[in-house]
Amino acid sequence: MVYVLDITGSPLMPTERHGKVRRMLKDGKAKVVKKNPFTVQLCYSSTNYTQPVTLGVDAGSKHIGISASTEQQEVYVADIELRTDIVKNLFTRREARRTRRNRKTRYRKARFQNRVKSKHKGWLAPSVEQKIQCHLKKIGDLRQILPITKIVVETASFDLQKIQNPDIQGIEYQQGSQLGFWNVREYVLFRDNHECQHCKGKSKDPILNVHHIESRKTGGNAPNNLITLCETCHKTYHRLSSEEQKKWNLKRGKSFKDAAFMGIMRWTFYNRLKKCIRKLRSSKRLAI
Structure with a gap:
């Protein structure tokens, strides 16, 4: 084509x-x-006859599905892979800035309220913002090569608690798994029965640590990324090579990061796209 x-x-x-x-x-x-x-x-003047072209957008957190078609045929189709390294890069930048402040400006007081999210209404995390901008940019690129007259966007919602517990209803939505616990660490220790999940207490070490299965940089502090290890096993694990660590078979639980992304970005993406379309209606008819 x-x-x-x-x-x-x-x-x-x-x-x-x-x-x-x-x-x-x-x-x-x-x-x-x-x-x-x-x-x-x-390079010469020609007739401007076009057919109605409908653009369908399947929004996603890792992939974007796009299809443009007329009533007779499909004229464009693509599967676009999005970046997933934004969180990792921001964490690395934060580490570098923090160490630099500690070396050169240790006298400065911490300014915890000096944050962008407290200054700007409607602020979104950079990882979410980048995905929204990718969606809008791809739609804008297609509008430059196809006479699109209608855009159909999927804005599906995900009930995360329903996915984890299909029988949940009513007030149970307000009573999560961490209800009654002071913090995530206390919940993880209770979940694992205050027992090392590797040696099952054979080391006789009374000190328990909460270990990140995936690094905190990429996996976060979600309970499904944490596991209880005694201090002996914890230190032993971090002294092992990456190949030896795989033999311990520590796997995190099911992650709902992608569903959470879509819950945050779906209406923001839709409203921003609708705002862009309104600006174009003065020169060309376009529906969404």
Whole structure:
């Protein structure tokens, strides 16, 4: 499929007549403006007849599914993989800044209220913001090569507590698994019966530690990423190589990070997209 723009840069209907496109490029009647997807621009005035094109967007936290089609055929389809290293990069930057402050400006007082999220209403975490911007950018790129007249966006919701407990109802939504515990550490120790989950008490070490299965940088402090180990096993584990650590077979529980992402970003993405569409309706009819 070759995507076509008129002489003013407005999108026309794509074509599968590759031979004609090749001859037009050779004769100087068209020029290549983009190689992926392959897009050409006409160098002469032409009719601006187009068909209604509907763009469907399956929003996601790791992948975006996109399909554009007319009533007869599908003219564009893509599966876009999103970045997943934002949290890791921000954590690394925070470590570097913290050590630099400790070395050079130790006299400064901590300013815990000096945060962006306390200054700007509607602030979102950078990891969520980046995913929303990727969705909007891809839709904007497609609008430049296709005469899109309608956009359909999926804004599905996820009931995380229902996924974990299918029989939950009523007041049980307000009584989570950590109800009655001071913090996550106390809950994890209670969940594991105050017993080392590796040696099962064989080391006779009375000191218990809460170990992160995945690093705190990427896995966070969620209970499904924590496990109880005695201090002897904990120190032994961190002295092992990565290959030897795999033999311990410590696996975190099921993560609902992707569902949480979608719960946060779905309406923000929809409203921002709708706001962008309103600005375009003055020049071109576009529905969402």
